[in-house]
Amino acid sequence: MAPFGLVATDIDGTLINNERLLSQRTISTLAAVGVPVVLVTGRPLRWLEQLNEQLPVPLPAVCANGAVVYDPHTDEVLRADPLSSGLLTDVIRRLRDAVPDISLAVEVEDGRSFLHEPTWPLRWTDPRVRVIGSPDELTSVPAVKLLARSATADPDDFLDLVSTSLGGVAEATRSSSSALVEISAAGVTKAAGLAWLCEREGITADQVVAFGDMPNDIPMLTWAGHAVAMGNAHPAVRAVADEITETNDNDGVAVYLEKVFGL
Template sequence: MGETPRLVASDIDGTLLRDDRTLSPHTAAVLARIAAAGTPVVLVTGRPIRWLQLVYDQLAEPLPAICANGAVVYDPVADEVLRADPLAPELLAEVARRLRAAVPGVSFAVEIVDSRQMRHEADYPLRWDADTDAIRAVESPEELLSAPAVKLLARAGEQDPDVFVRVVAGALQGLAEATHSSYTGLVEISAAGVTKAAGLAWYCARLGIDERDVLAFGDMPNDLPMLTWAGRAVAVANAHPAVLEIADEVTAANSEDGVAAYLEKVFGVG
């Protein structure tokens, strides 16, 4: 990578946001100055589109986003999905069949309509926006798997997430991507080849930007493909051990504005 990156890509939760899910005014100001000076800043997240407004409310201007672990590329200004890579219903059915055979007590939810809506089985434990109109329990497994989904979510009680994701990936054997972005025992499943790296690569190609010129920040295993792909990979100090192991550099923790501190150093803004 040259001295100055041509694009900045950052994960949101655990990276840009503090532990209380707020964005510090300082970090927001640094991102705004970099974007205003002409360097694209892109959010690359496991979050669905419907969760982005909570972040946009804390930014000076909404930033483009690679959502659902790379399955959705979103333009917030036009409220337009530029690209979507969902799991087809037939693939969803095969993934669910394999996981039900391999994981006792597994339950599922799906992100549909480009992640603007979520459907879940009755016994799937909801932890966040359970009361919104976009979330609904289905009446049968067949209904859950009847529409293309940009992400399939799997839970099976309390699980070590690193162990659980290996079990899921082993059961799928390349049929789909399996990763995790939290410590709650949730595994996130995307179509084969769909990762944060793939979504970001598509967006960068659209802008004519090479991966060598991309500076990327992250903290969890779902960030690994992006961090491996980017020209410069920076982990926050609170990152998962797997992320710390492959990062080119480590900045301060999310609670200490680590991304902003690193960007100030690279771009000379403050």
């Protein structure tokens, strides 16, 4: 019998290497485990394309830190749990009061489109990414994720400041090495999205092995029956893990799965 009934894995810093590529070893190992594999990521829907192009068969995904559950075979959003326009208005007011140099953006249309303030730094061009014409556009429609960035803050300190400012009305986490905080509706985490999908498929938490590297993975790792941190993981992630594997550049997910599944 397989030691686990489902493999749940983060993407960036975990499943792919630092060049954003899947190794052939990882591709072969995922195909060989013989149990479902689910991507659980902070990425929006539109960022799954880059990964799925490298896979022989696309994988189901919990996106936007749990706000979207996606079936790539039908191109269907099975579940979405966005921040409402009213909640966005409240959260943005709190953030502007607390962080003078804050820059904001939102993932909308289930993560198929991205709206950002003129001060938001862009490192790529994409027709699905658009600068807003007025601040009201940030709150005009529900968003599966609000992103907040500071140009000057320490990343961990910035997360603490944003979390305190929110006062529990929404979830704040981070997956970047910079001062970038990702905000979801209250109760929306990677754990919540994965738990919903697992219940739908008749899989319990104790059957799940999960892999991650950054603070946004902590809810998933504490929910799963077995938590594995990458060798490159943030200290807070390593602290909650049951085991630590190799780094993402050294195929840490594949190394661990080969060992426990006897591949």
